[in-house]
Amino acid sequence: MLVAAGELTFVYRGLPITYPWGRPATQALESTDAAVREAGAGRDAPAFWGLKDHYYAEREAFSVDNVHERTEAYLASETDRDAAAVVEAAREKRHDDQVSVDTDAAERADAVATPTFFLFREGEFRTTITGAQSYDVFASALEL
Amino acid sequence: MSGALGRSLPGLPTGRADWRLMARTARLVLGGPGYAALALVASVAALSLFVLSLSLPLVEFALVSDLALGSRLTILVGLYPFLGPGFGVVQGVLLLVVAALTGVDVAMAVYHVREHDLSAGPGGGSSAASAGRWGRAAPPAGRRCWRACARCSGSGR
Numbered sequence: 388m389l390v391a392a393g394e395l396t397f398v399y400r401g402l403p404i405t406y407p408w409g410r411p412a413t414q415a416l417e418s419t420d421a422a423v424r425e426a427g428a429g430r431d432a433p434a435f436w437g438l439k440d441h442y443y444a445e446r447e448a449f450s451v452d453n454v455h456e457r458t459e460a461y462l463a464s465e466t467d468r469d470a471a472a473v474v475e476a477a478r479e480k481r482h483d484d485q486v487s488v489d490t491d492a493a494e495r496a497d498a499v500a501t502p503t504f505f506l507f508r509e510g511e512f513r514t515t516i517t518g519a520q521s522y523d524v525f526a527s528a529l530e531l
Numbered sequence: 532m533s534g535a536l537g538r539s540l541p542g543l544p545t546g547r548a549d550w551r552l553m554a555r556t557a558r559l560v561l562g563g564p565g566y567a568a569l570a571l572v573a574s575v576a577a578l579s580l581f582v583l584s585l586s587l588p589l590v591e592f593a594l595v596s597d598l599a600l601g602s603r604l605t606i607l608v609g610l611y612p613f614l615g616p617g618f619g620v621v622q623g624v625l626l627l628v629v630a631a632l633t634g635v636d637v638a639m640a641v642y643h644v645r646e647h648d649l650s651a652g653p654g655g656g657s658s659a660a661s662a663g664r665w666g667r668a669a670p671p672a673g674r675r676c677w678r679a680c681a682r683c684s685g686s687g688r
Contacts, residue, residue: 513592513596514589515588516586516588516589517585519616519617520616520617521615523605523609524605524610527598527601527605527606528589528592528598530598
């Protein structure tokens with residue numbers, strides 16, 4: 388997913404390997420993204436990124452049993468998306484193909500941990516960063 | 532409990548006196564500026580080996596790519612605990628403690644080998660092999676005794 392195009396482009400791919408509830412959560416993210424695009428909203432619409440941040444911030448509270456309920460509660464309270472429709476699509480795994488596209492790409496790239504960042508500059512691969520790092524590390528590696 | 536443990540593990544420090552002796556030995560060894568510097572270098576090396584090994588592709592990129600010196604340092608320094616976000620507070624403290632203990636251990640091992648005139652040659656006994664004799668050998672004639680071992684301090688077990 389492109390979130391900005393200009394000096395810097397960030398492409399996000401979901402890799403649900405850390406938690407058992409990661410797969411349904413990633414399906415919900417893809418369903419949220421699909422709903423955003425169907426509504427004609429821009430790619431920087433906050434629903435997708437807000438939900439992703441919510442998963443990270445509240446990860447200890449999520450489980451396989453409550454991921455759909457908590458996702459619907461977040462979307463209903465924090466975004467203008469149709470939360471019930473998004474979660475229904477996630478439950479039915481309507482966008483699971485997109486999740487598989489990302490997991491297949493991660494496998495081809497040997498990404499075995501999250502987060503893993505592949506840094507490119509002017510189309511040329513520079514390096515890989517694994518784990519949380521500061522903005523300064525990214526800026527230095529990309530010479531921003 | 533420590534007595535029973537000590538009897539079953541006679542070569543390991545298990546009692547309060549053992550730990551006091553180890554602390555005293557470490558303090559006396561590190562009182563020498565050379566050994567203190569060695570402990571510091573070994574600690575930094577141990578910490579660096581651990582944190583840099585977790586990000587080998589990035590470390591390699593920082594070292595061999597055509598980056599400015601400031602960018603290289605920013606990348607490398609950012610991998611260390613408390614200087615970058617890679618480790619939490621508890622993880623960072625534990626890493627620093629382990630690195631410090633490694634430094635102390637290296638300094639004490641070097642002290643033991645040097646002051647007791649041990650070598651890795653036949654009959655000399657390596658530092659690992661001689662670890663069980665720690666505190667039982669007196670320094671050879673003409674060598675300075677830091678009074679750090681049990682025999683010199685007269686508190687051998």
